[in-house]
Amino acid sequence: MRQLFEKYEWRVETMVSYRKRGEVWQYEISYKDINGKYKKLRRSGFHLKSDAEMAASKVRTDFVDVRQYRNAELSLDDYFERWLKLYKQGSVSDITLNKYTNTLQHIKQIFGHIKLKDIxxxxxxxxxxxxxxxxxxxxxxxxxxxxxxALLDALDDHVITSDPTRKIVITGRPVRAKRKALDYEDWQKLIHCLDPTNKLDLIIYIAAVTGMRYAEILGITPKDFDPISQSLRINKTWDYKYRTGFKKTKNQASIRTIRIDVRTIQLVKEHIETNNIGRSTPLFLTDGIAPVSAQINKVLTDKLNSINIPRITFHGLRHTHASVLLYQGVSVLSVSKRLGHSNISTTQSTYLHIIKELEAQDNDKIISILSTL
Incomplete structure (x- = not known):
């Protein structure tokens, strides 16, 4: 059987050849991979030589480098995993990297092994x-x-020829509105039902009376308390997710000193003495390990259920503390500093509904004052 064999040079590192096998034509592209090793890309089944030439030409046109054509043969999950290691690993925080890793798992479930070129x-x-x-x-x-x-990077690298994510419509399952904070009466009920001799209850108690973030509470050590000035210094956090120890606060504004009441100081003092905690040791570790957020949220939920109060998350205690202070007449600026917000606008936007209610009350007071003139 006669075989026709012709070669055309596309570039220094790439050669294309055509063969006729029986009644069909095949093109073969030889190229060097990223390591300099020669590889071959073959496609056959073309009835005419011109069809094979057009197909090979399309590979050249659509994919500037034949090596990228090979990438387009990858499934989305394989490409995303390679992209993740190349662009994200080592350049983003562990928490962010974990989010990308979760996305990869969803890609495997949702997209299966669909190839890039087929999306x-x-x-x-x-x-x-x-x-x-x-x-x-x-x-x-x-x-x-x-x-x-990831796909926009694939587009920039000519791995794909168009953006399949362009003008995509985002929908989703409706989410029921969740209660973010307790009102003043429920806040008091919760505080009074807690047993501060229990470590987890004491964590909830401190969150309720300080508005501190969970990681900030876990970072507290005995030396952070000053009983004389009745203050607590917040200058670090504790990594309860990856167990890497002390970490920096969320931002510079989060480094702050807040006033606390005598009862809170006494409860913390008793906890320190009972558990023989060293001055530089976090208050709430057990064998060097802090409770995870799921654990403290479950304890809080059980406590709220026991006193017939609708559930809020642990972070909701922070919102509760801020809301109580605002309703009791504490200025927005003071609340902002106590919470460790980077600027007062963050506090204003977060608690805008409360501020509007207080503004309406203030307007009534203003009219009442003017009416006495």
Whole structure:
């Protein structure tokens, strides 16, 4: 059987050849991979030589480097995993990297092994819609954002020829509004039902009377308390997720000194003495390990259920503390500093509904004062 063999040079490192095998034509592209080793890319089944030439030419046109054509043969999950190691590993925090890793697991479940070159806008939208059936809009938006970042890099590298994520519609499962904070009476009920001799109850108590973040509470040591001035110095946090020890505060404004009441100081003092805690040792560790957030949230939920109060999250204690102070007439500026917000606008935007209510009350007071003139 006669075989026709012709070669054309595309570039120094790439050669294309055509062969006729029986009744069909095949093209073969020889190229060097990233390590300098020669590899071959073959496609056959073309009835005419011109069809094989057109197909090979399309590879050249669509993919500037044939090596990128090989990348387009990768499944989305394989490409995303490589992209993650190349661009994100070592350049983002462990928490952020964990979010990307979760996205990779979802990609494997939602997209399966669909190849990059086969992901059109309609395919991508269909998969996003499927994901949205069981996830909230915010979760879907984050999922899409992270995949899109990888695919835009693939587009820049000519691995794909168009952006399948363009003009994608984001939907999601409706989320029921959650109670963010306790009112003043429920706040008091919770505080009075806590047993401060119990470590986890004491953590909840401190959050309720200081508005501190969970990681900030876990970072407290005995030397941070000053009984004379009735103050607590907040200058570090504790990594309860990855157990790497002390960490910096969320931002510079989070480094602060707040006033605390005599009872809180006494309860902390008793906890320190009972557990023989060293001056530089975090108050709430057990064998060097801090309770995880899920554990403290469960304890809080059980406490609230026991006194028939609707559930809030542990972070909701921070919102509760701020809300109580604002309703009791403490200025927004003082609340902002106590919470460790980077600027007062953060406090104003977070508690805008409360500020508007207080403004209405103030307006009534103003009219009452003017009416006596």
């Amino acid at each position: 059109s806008r309609s395919v991508y939208q269909d998969r996003i819609n499927f994901f949205a059936q069981t996830h909230a809009v915010r979760t879907v938006a984050t999922f899409h954002k992270q995949i899109r970042a």
